[in-house]
Amino acid sequence: MPMTDTKKDYQKILGSVQKPVKGEAGKTGTWSSKKPVIDLEKCIPVKSGKASCFNCWLYCPEAVVSRKIPPEIDLEYCKGCGICMEECPVKAITMEEVKSV
Amino acid sequence: MVKVMDIPEEEFIYPGTRACAGCSMALIYRIALKALGPNTIITVPASCLTVLHGMQGFCTTKVSVYHTPFATTGAAASGIVASLESKGLSDDINVVAFAGDGGTVDIGIQSLSGAVERGTNFIFACYDNEAYMNTGVQRSGSTPPGAFSTTTPEGKTGYKKNMAKIMEAHGIPYVATAISSYPLDLYEKFQRAKGITGSKYLHILAPCPPGWGYEPKNSIEIGRLAVQTGFWPLYEVIEGKFILSKDSRRFLDASKRKPIEEYCNSQKRFRKISKEEIENHKRYINDLWNEIGQRLEEI
Numbered sequence: 467m468p469m470t471d472t473k474k475d476y477q478k479i480l481g482s483v484q485k486p487v488k489g490e491a492g493k494t495g496t497w498s499s500k501k502p503v504i505d506l507e508k509c510i511p512v513k514s515g516k517a518s519c520f521n522c523w524l525y526c527p528e529a530v531v532s533r534k535i536p537p538e539i540d541l542e543y544c545k546g547c548g549i550c551m552e553e554c555p556v557k558a559i560t561m562e563e564v565k566s567v
Numbered sequence: 568m569v570k571v572m573d574i575p576e577e578e579f580i581y582p583g584t585r586a587c588a589g590c591s592m593a594l595i596y597r598i599a600l601k602a603l604g605p606n607t608i609i610t611v612p613a614s615c616l617t618v619l620h621g622m623q624g625f626c627t628t629k630v631s632v633y634h635t636p637f638a639t640t641g642a643a644a645s646g647i648v649a650s651l652e653s654k655g656l657s658d659d660i661n662v663v664a665f666a667g668d669g670g671t672v673d674i675g676i677q678s679l680s681g682a683v684e685r686g687t688n689f690i691f692a693c694y695d696n697e698a699y700m701n702t703g704v705q706r707s708g709s710t711p712p713g714a715f716s717t718t719t720p721e722g723k724t725g726y727k728k729n730m731a732k733i734m735e736a737h738g739i740p741y742v743a744t745a746i747s748s749y750p751l752d753l754y755e756k757f758q759r760a761k762g763i764t765g766s767k768y769l770h771i772l773a774p775c776p777p778g779w780g781y782e783p784k785n786s787i788e789i790g791r792l793a794v795q796t797g798f799w800p801l802y803e804v805i806e807g808k809f810i811l812s813k814d815s816r817r818f819l820d821a822s823k824r825k826p827i828e829e830y831c832n833s834q835k836r837f838r839k840i841s842k843e844e845i846e847n848h849k850r851y852i853n854d855l856w857n858e859i860g861q862r863l864e865e866i
Contacts, residue, residue: 486629489583490621497588520571524750525787527586527593529578543582547589547776548784 489543494528498546500561502539508558511535522550522559568813569751569758575601579629586619589783591747591773591790592694593619596665598750599692602757605630607661608647612640612675614667615701616694637674640664641682644689661761662689668709669699671770672728683737683766690760690767693730696775704778711798712847713831713840715780722839726851734768735804741767743803747774748790749814752801759803772799780835789833797824797852800859809862819860827852 495501502522506512510519512535522539523531530540531550539550541564551559579600586593592615600607610633611617617634621627635643644664651657666675671693679691698716699705706716708728715722735742741763745753753771760767774790776783793799794815801812811819818824827848831837 484621484624484626486581486626488581490581490625490627491583491585494583517572524571524574525594527590527597527786528582528584529580529597530582533576540582545588547786548782549589549786552784553787 493542494545495540495542498544499563500546500548501541501544501564502546502548502550502559503562504537504539505558505560506536508556509536510556510558511537519555521553521555525549525553569755571751574598574751574754575604577601579605580619581627581629584619584627585621586615587775587777587783589776589786590615590619591775591786592616592667592696594747594750594786595692595694595753595771595773598747598753599663599665599757600628600630602754603630603661603663603690603761606659607631607663608633608651610635610640610643610647610662610664612637612666612670613701614670615696616665616667618701637670639678640666640670640675641678641680641687641691643678644691645682645685645687648687648689657688664689664691666691666693667699667701668693668695668697668730669707671695672708672730676733680737683734683739683768687766688764690757690769691734692757692769692771694771694773695730696773696778697727698775698778700775700778713837713844715836715839722837722841722844731768731770731804734770737766738807739768740765740806741803742770743768744770744772744799744801746772746790746794746799746801748787748794749801752812752814756803759805763805778836780838781833785833789830792825792830792833794818795825796827796830797821797856798827798830798848800855802859809859809866811859811863819856819863821853821856824852 523533530544532538607630647662698710704716706719710723711727713722743756745756797818801815803810
């Protein structure tokens with residue numbers, strides 16, 4: 467391939483500048499059939515209405531839980547590891563079978 | 568003391584990475600990037616973290632990442648720091664080398680030692696999953712005795728290299744140990760390291776579900792056990808001053824520590840561990856904490 471001096475062509479040749487994307491490994495939500503479901507009646511921030519706890523957000527390795535009231539889980543990318551279920555202090559999260567994401 | 572709400576909400580890793588489910592390295596990296604902020608350049612050797620960053624053409628992080636060969640992490644970080652200094656940008660941008668245990672204690676040790684000896688202004692973070700997990704669980708210098716790996720099918724003999732102590736011997740201004748199970752402590756340590764000029768070293772234990780042999784959901788619990796049994800003390804050494812971290816402080820009292828068997832039985836990699844090796848672990852933990860006690864008295 468002939469060398470050209472435009473930036474775009476260099477990138478094409480060298481491939482050195484990479485694009486940040488969501489879901490680089492595809493929809494990782496398909497990795498597991500079990501998905502976390504939050505029981506909002508037990509969830510601490512929902513019950514108290516104050517921004518507190520958020521252990522599910524803090525411990526999630528995949529950054530799919532949002533720090534909102536109520537917390538939302540992006541099931542499209544959740545790998546279903548179950549750490550949020552283990553770390554929830556009031557056991558508000560259960561892992562349930564989900565047929566299709 | 569950092570609270571959950573003090574940690575920035577902004578994420579620097581996009582979801583949908585190639586890391587395994589329940590990977591504690593992904594959690595460490597996520598928390599570290601939150602502490603370091605957007606003005607960060609990361610350099611990564613071959614490791615699980617390379618896998619997390621994805622294939623050619625795409626990247627999963629919002630910060631710049633520079634991939635280097637296995638043995639050159641420290642040297643690459645030195646080069647990045649030198650180029651930033653020549654452009655007058657070194658005060659605004661953090662340079663962080665993120666390597667696995669193989670890239671730190673085995674293959675990467677010479678370039679790390681060299682970079683630190685030159686007084687390079689950077690952070691070197693080692694996430695220690697105690698074997699070459701990326702290539703299929705081969706033993707490393709950081710594998711604990713008695714642990715299974717594909718190259719030590721009957722359990723490793725010998726000992727686990729104490730890398731934090733080796734780095735302390737270099738006389739650098741900041742050395743710390745941390746673990747994924749205490750993310751607030753981890754966040755605080757990265758923030759502290761960021762504010763210090765000179766070479767900083769963090770050794771972070773990273774439980775690995777497929778390599779250690781446990782259910783992904785137990786990633787945090789296993790790490791907590793490592794701290795509670797006294798196997799992994801959390802501490803900082805700032806300018807030679809030894810500080811035992813809050814989460815580890817109560818385990819200075821030997822009666823508060825959980826038995827090491829509990830930690831070993833929770834993982835499949837220790838299924839062939841002999842009684843002598845358990846005794847060795849106990850002796851190791853005892854010596855470790857006696858030394859910590861002595862160092863605390865000296866202050």
